[in-house]
Amino acid sequence: MEIPSDFAKNLWGEKIPYYKTVEIRDGEKLRKMRIRKKNDGPVFTDGWMLLVKEHQLKYKDGVLITAVGKLKFEVLCFKDLVCQNSYITAQIESELGMCVMPDKFYHDFYGNNFKGGMAKVYFGERFWNVRLEGGSDGGYFKDGWRKVVEEVPIDNDYFLVFTSLDSVSFDVSVFDPDTGTEVFLKKSTADDDMIVEQKLPADVCEDDLEGNQKDVKGKSKVYETQTQRNLQSRIKRVDAAASTGSPVLKSTDLTKRNLRSRIKKVDEAPMTGSPVLKSTNLTKRKKTVQKVNPQSPVLNFTRFAEHRIRLPAKMSSVLDLSPVHLKEVSVQNLTGEVKNIMTRSEKHRKGFRYAFVGWSNYLKAWNIKIGAELFFEFNNSSKVLTLTKVVEKRCVKKKKLRA
DNA sequence: GACCATACGAGCGTTAGATC
DNA sequence: GATCTAACGCTCGTATGGTC
Numbered sequence: 001m002e003i004p005s006d007f008a009k010n011l012w013g014e015k016i017p018y019y020k021t022v023e024i025r026d027g028e029k030l031r032k033m034r035i036r037k038k039n040d041g042p043v044f045t046d047g048w049m050l051l052v053k054e055h056q057l058k059y060k061d062g063v064l065i066t067a068v069g070k071l072k073f074e075v076l077c078f079k080d081l082v083c084q085n086s087y088i089t090a091q092i093e094s095e096l097g098m099c100v101m102p103d104k105f106y107h108d109f110y111g112n113n114f115k116g117g118m119a120k121v122y123f124g125e126r127f128w129n130v131r132l133e134g135g136s137d138g139g140y141f142k143d144g145w146r147k148v149v150e151e152v153p154i155d156n157d158y159f160l161v162f163t164s165l166d167s168v169s170f171d172v173s174v175f176d177p178d179t180g181t182e183v184f185l186k187k188s189t190a191d192d193d194m195i196v197e198q199k200l201p202a203d204v205c206e207d208d209l210e211g212n213q214k215d216v217k218g219k220s221k222v223y224e225t226q227t228q229r230n231l232q233s234r235i236k237r238v239d240a241a242a243s244t245g246s247p248v249l250k251s252t253d254l255t256k257r258n259l260r261s262r263i264k265k266v267d268e269a270p271m272t273g274s275p276v277l278k279s280t281n282l283t284k285r286k287k288t289v290q291k292v293n294p295q296s297p298v299l300n301f302t303r304f305a306e307h308r309i310r311l312p313a314k315m316s317s318v319l320d321l322s323p324v325h326l327k328e329v330s331v332q333n334l335t336g337e338v339k340n341i342m343t344r345s346e347k348h349r350k351g352f353r354y355a356f357v358g359w360s361n362y363l364k365a366w367n368i369k370i371g372a373e374l375f376f377e378f379n380n381s382s383k384v385l386t387l388t389k390v391v392e393k394r395c396v397k398k399k400k401l402r403a
Numbered sequence: 404g405a406c407c408a409t410a411c412g413a414g415c416g417t418t419a420g421a422t423c
Numbered sequence: 424g425a426t427c428t429a430a431c432g433c434t435c436g437t438a439t440g441g442t443c
Binding site: 344355357358359 | 427428429
């Protein structure tokens with residue numbers, strides 16, 4: 001899981017502890033993970049997927065990570081946007097006058113008999129009185145909420161983590177949707193207005209990178225000033241598994257019902273990579289690209305004849321293919337006949353892979369049956385792909401009928 | 404150096420929509 | 424209906440870095 005760069009920089013400075021083991025307190029469990037480098041930035045790994053699986057987190061479930069030391073963290077997992085007495089929501093531009101509570105939190109916390117009432121929402125040391133509406137269709141803050149949005153202030157799409165202090169009091173933390181890091185609201189010294197700055201973990205209880213806790217300035221302050229939760233220095237990513245930030249509730253639909261439906265939608269989206277461990281009924285797969293000396297001028301590979309053919313990544317690389325720079329490739333068949341075949345790009349994960357256009361026509365023209373094993377040799381310098389052998393032996397599976 | 408765990412790239416199967 | 428194309432997801436092999 002990606003660690004926001006601003007958070008990492010403030011916690012570790014320029015010395016990111018890559019490959020160090022960190023401890024993450026997950027309820028009763030103390031998990032060990034590592035910091036690794038991905039896309040030039042730090043990520044939690046080596047244990048993160050286990051956490052995701054054990055909590056059965058889905059794509060876009062929320063995760064709140066609090067640094068309690070240089071190599072120590074606490075994690076809260078928000079299933080269905082709810083974790084214990086906290087929940088995640090977002091400030092929608094078109095809904096400045098209200099703030100919706102997830103259905104699960106409302107029903108679990110208030111049941112069906114709550115008819116609404118005045119509530120207090122705390123942002124740091126300040127609080128506002130806001131009416132909490134409730135009914136069969138869920139709960140939401142309404143009267144007074146617009147004033148909160150304007151005076152705090154809360155930008156559009158910012159994430160809000162509400163933690164109930166009692167049935168009508170909530171402590172609210174605000175998170176930047178782009179960085180995933182908490183936004184710190186503090187009093188201006190010039191006047192009584194609140195100003196907004198990035199809340200970063202400069203004064204956390206400090207461990208050295210060997211994990212030894214040191215008495216450092218700010219440590220006692222942290223523990224003295226924290227309320228029911230440790231509000232210092234936290235990372236929030238709403239993608240439990242994905243590495244790219246993709247905030248919950250980012251779209252700007254118009255009604256609270258729509259917002260509520262979006263909240264529900266979150267848990268419908270399956271996480272990439274099922275959290276459920278699958279049985280491994282595996283068969284050995286034949287390697288299709290021959291491992292050769294990198295200096296070798298040729299690349300040998302095999303493919304089974306089917307309606308399409310995808311090119312080995314190395315061949316695509318030699319041809320310097322890109323989605324905007326597709327090329328014809330000279331393909332020589334067994335009889336020495338050469339045809340130029342156009343390539344096409346295909347999105348694959350974060351990049352692209354490449355295939356030949358109209359490949360089935362060439363197979364027909366060359367009288368090659370579907371299922372035959374084709375042996376290719378690609379010359380890196382001449383950029384000619386040569387079909388060197390055809391072995392007709394494969395029985396193809398019948399394509400499944402479409403629904 | 405062997406071993407381990409994990410991330411990641413690549414291969415492959417499958418599905419759905421577009422087009423003929 | 425057949426074919427083509429795009430996209431998704433699962434699996435495997437390899438690379439990587441740490442530990443013993």
